[in-house]
Amino acid sequence: MLIDVRGPRFSAGITSVVLAVALLAGSGALVAVQAAVFAVGAFAGLRYAPYGVLFRRLVAPRLGPAREREPEAPVRFAQLVGLLFAVVGAAGYLLGAPLVGAVATGLALVAALLNGATGFCLGCELYLTVRRALPARAT
Numbered sequence: 001m002l003i004d005v006r007g008p009r010f011s012a013g014i015t016s017v018v019l020a021v022a023l024l025a026g027s028g029a030l031v032a033v034q035a036a037v038f039a040v041g042a043f044a045g046l047r048y049a050p051y052g053v054l055f056r057r058l059v060a061p062r063l064g065p066a067r068e069r070e071p072e073a074p075v076r077f078a079q080l081v082g083l084l085f086a087v088v089g090a091a092g093y094l095l096g097a098p099l100v101g102a103v104a105t106g107l108a109l110v111a112a113l114l115n116g117a118t119g120f121c122l123g124c125e126l127y128l129t130v131r132r133a134l135p136a137r138a139t
């Protein structure tokens with residue numbers, strides 16, 4: 001499935017705000033909420049991801065038709081990577097290891113900021129690297 005390239009950047013922008021607030025507040029609960037958002041995108045698909053729904057319903061109609069599309073799989077993988085960092089971050093905060101929480105949340109924030117500001121998706125690049133490294137399946 002192909003998706004509008006502007007959607008993941010929009011989502012990364014919202015994610016950046018959520019993670020920045022969580023980092024400043026030291027809020028494991030807020031990081032856990034972001035983890036849930038990542039989980040929906042990774043497992044149910046971007047069509048159901050909350051920020052993707054906001055983009056499709058409120059933002060995309062005002063921007064006009066997409067001129068560029070990309071495969072959904074790398075972005076879903078990036079959501080999975082974000083989920084892993086957010087789970088570690090939330091667990092760190094909620095289980096009394098705030099340094100672990102801050103580092104994991106900060107790393108996720110850096111990746112989200114990079115994607116939101118420049119369109120460069122670290123998780124997507126990791127997906128492509130993993131795909132290249134794995135042997136091709138016989139069909």
